[in-house]
Amino acid sequence: MDAFYASVEQHDNPALKGKAIAVGGEHRGVVAAASYEARKFGVRSAMPSKTAKEKCPHLIFVSPRFQRYKEISRKIREIFYEYTDLVEPLSLDEAYLDVTENKKNIESANQIAREIRQKIFEQTGLTASAGISINKFLAKVASDINKPNGQKTIHPDKVESFLEDLPVEKFYGVGKVTANKMFSLGIYKGKDLKKRSIEDLTRMFGKSGAYYYNVVRGIHTSEVKPHRIQKSVAVERTFFEDLFDEQQINEKLQSLSEELHNRLQKNNILGRTLTLKIKYKDFSLFTRSITREEYFSSAEQYFNTGKQLWELRPFDKPVRLLGLSLSQLNTEEKKLVSVQLKIPFREFEDQ
Structure with a gap:
């Protein structure tokens, strides 16, 4: 979906259409989503609201x-x-679809994407973009090329040339820090990355080196998994005023523990690793975890363990955010049978 949260707000409130808006808290929060009008000024998701307002003084904040x-x-x-x-949701606004064998027997993956985008618009009034190719990596990269409200096909015959000409910062999985490291090594495009051996890349980027070595050659074997396994459950709060008092911290930890327990109980989920997240006034971040042999099972256990983790903090600074998350959950992954993509690609101009 295109700027999903922000687009929903603009759709539901026509007065916001065409304006620079950010979904999130104006005073103490971060931007959850920014409209395309706001993005022109450099406003991005996960940006502190204060920074977003500095970049775009006329920015309108909307509560999520x-x-x-x-x-x-x-x-x-x-x-x-x-x-x-075969639908693998990544979030509320994004998913992978394997249409190798589709229910409407449509031969063209391009046509399927067109129909889906049209139906989304007709039923919700919102626009979506799509990427179509032979694997998840390429489809993901393609989906960003003609945003908003467009689609891009990377035909099997064009994969090699496309990847060789692709800037490394556009590779899915290459963040800002990694991109800068690649620049320092003279790696600017896929063709530069392709010249490096798997040994060199592993030495420079660790386990990710093999991933870069493969994807620049169009190799990505991850299947579309219709039953994504939830790996963690988290609750967190950003406070209107920074917390420093120990009693206030305990009260917030108690509240978070009860909320976490209720969410887990509702879905019959247990876990063995509890993580405390602290974000300080200066936006520095601290996390610590405790793993037990037995599953956590009550709000009291979350609270008591959270307090233990709090005592491990390295700084006594004002706190702007607290969070608790549970991982190593009692969920089991269901494996799917992989199917090689056989859909014929039809040549036409991407929109």
Whole structure:
């Protein structure tokens, strides 16, 4: 979806259309999503609201309405399932679809993407973009090329030339820090990356080296997994005023522990690793975890363990955010049978 949260707010409130808006808290929060009008000024998701306002003084902040976003996300997912059961949601606004064998027997993957985008617009009033290719990596990269409201196909015959000419910062999985490191090594495009041996890349980038070695050659074997396994459950709070008092911290930890327990209990989830997250006034971050042999099972256990982790903090500084998360959950992954992509690609101009 294109700027999903912000687009929903503009759709539901026509007065916001064409304006620079950010979904999130104006005073103490971060930007959850920015409209394309705001992005022109450099406003991005995960940016502190204060910074966003400095970049775009006329920015309008809108409080998030996650129930509304979930409602629309369900409608969009229902459209996906009209075409295939192999849908792997990444978030409320993004998913991979394997349409090798689709329910409508449409030979062209391009046409499927067009139909899905049209249906989304008709049923929600929102626009979506799509990337079509032979694997998840290439489809993901392609999906960003003609945003907003467009699609891009990387034909099997064009994969090699496309990747060789692609700037490394556009590779999915290459963040800002890694991109800068690649620049310092003279790696600017896929063709530069392709010249490096797997041994060199592993030495320079660790385990990710093998990933870069493969994807620049169009090799990415990850399947579309329709049942993504939840790996963690988290709750966190950003405070309107910084916390420093120990009693206040304990009260917030107690509240977070109860909220975490309720969410886990509702979904019959247990876990063995509890992590405390602290963000300080200066935006520095501290996390610590404790793993038990037995599953955590009560709000009291989360609270008591959270307090133990709090005592391990290295700084006594004002706190702007606290969070608790549980991982190593009692969920089991269901493996799927991989199917080689056989859909014929039809040549046409991408929009």
